[in-house]
Amino acid sequence: xxxxxxxxxxxxxxxxxxxxxxxxxxxxxxxxxxxxxxxxxxxxxxxxxxxxxxxxxxxxxxxxxxxxxxxxxxxxxxxxxxxxxxxxxxxxxxxxxxxxxxxxxxxxxxxxxxxxxxxxxxxxxxxxxxxxxxxxxxxxxxxxxxxxxxxx
Amino acid sequence: xxxxxxxxxxxxxxxxxxxxxxxxxxxxxxxxxxxxxxxxxxxxxxxxxxxxxxxxxxxxxxxxxxxxxxxxxxxxxxxxxxxxxxxxxxxxxxxxxxxxxxxxxxxxxxxxxxxxxxxxxxxxxxxxxxxxxxxx
Numbered sequence: 001x002x003x004x005x006x007x008x009x010x011x012x013x014x015x016x017x018x019x020x021x022x023x024x025x026x027x028x029x030x031x032x033x034x035x036x037x038x039x040x041x042x043x044x045x046x047x048x049x050x051x052x053x054x055x056x057x058x059x060x061x062x063x064x065x066x067x068x069x070x071x072x073x074x075x076x077x078x079x080x081x082x083x084x085x086x087x088x089x090x091x092x093x094x095x096x097x098x099x100x101x102x103x104x105x106x107x108x109x110x111x112x113x114x115x116x117x118x119x120x121x122x123x124x125x126x127x128x129x130x131x132x133x134x135x136x137x138x139x140x141x142x143x144x145x146x147x148x149x150x151x152x
Numbered sequence: 153x154x155x156x157x158x159x160x161x162x163x164x165x166x167x168x169x170x171x172x173x174x175x176x177x178x179x180x181x182x183x184x185x186x187x188x189x190x191x192x193x194x195x196x197x198x199x200x201x202x203x204x205x206x207x208x209x210x211x212x213x214x215x216x217x218x219x220x221x222x223x224x225x226x227x228x229x230x231x232x233x234x235x236x237x238x239x240x241x242x243x244x245x246x247x248x249x250x251x252x253x254x255x256x257x258x259x260x261x262x263x264x265x266x267x268x269x270x271x272x273x274x275x276x277x278x279x280x281x282x283x284x285x286x287x288x
Contacts, residue, residue, distance in 0.1 A: 030181070033181075033184050033185070033188070038184060041184060044180060045177060045180055045181065048176045048177045048180055049177050051176070052175070052176055052177060076231065079229070080174070080175065083177075083178065084175050084176075084177040084178070086258065087177045087178050087181060088177060
């Protein structure tokens with residue numbers, strides 16, 4: 001049955017995301033806040049995260065390009081990105097931000113640049129994974145099924 | 153939390169919480185959590201906007217009566233006015249000082265916990281779990 005197949009696919013995919021550390025317990029918390037009165041809650045929060053992250057990453061790219069680099073400003077942006085990734089459960093992005101802040105602390109430009117690339121990569125990865133996850137949810141619901149709840 | 157009932161038994165207004173956070177993700181989360189407990193929620197993205205909403209204009213005088221707010225919950229670390237700065241302004245205002253203010257913070261700032269003075273024995277036992285790193 002189509003719904004069952006999709007639900008299995010969803011559980012496997014979601015489980016892998018937790019296992020590989022892309023998402024953590026906080027993402028489950030966000031999912032648990034979705035219900036009949038807030039049917040698109042996860043989608044809304046993910047969208048806000050994506051908008052916020054893209055804005056912050058642009059600002060970061062701009063800040064890193066300045067001569068000389070204002071590490072305080074860079075750190076402020078990374079702090080915000082760390083916060084929102086933690087709030088949505090995007091663990092690898094959050095950890096990359098942590099490492100980034102250490103470079104900023106040391107005023108280490110090369111380290112900073114490396115960390116920025118790392119954060120940007122992790123963000124791209126989790127963004128595409130979240131989009132796939134949400135896509136699967138949509139398919140399940142359109143096929144008349146309900147989205148399985150997961151324990152991470 | 154059910155609606156507060158007035159002395160005639162009719163339902164009074166729900167409790168109104170003003171949530172202040174510069175992160176759009178966090179605003180959406182806190183709004184959802186508070187509404188799940190039947191609070192009426194208004195979210196703003198800065199201490200400055202919070203004060204405008206509360207009726208404190210730029211002059212820090214009660215220029216117009218703002219909507220009734222039963223509690224303020226604010227992020228600590230925000231650009232411009234921090235949660236702590238906002239707390240100070242609210243508590244220094246005769247019109248607003250009665251409103252309870254809760255400050256929320258992430259581990260970003262590095263603090264382990266937040267306790268109110270004067271400490272009690274229960275607070276001291278909380279400290280031990282922080283040293284051990286265990287959850288009590």
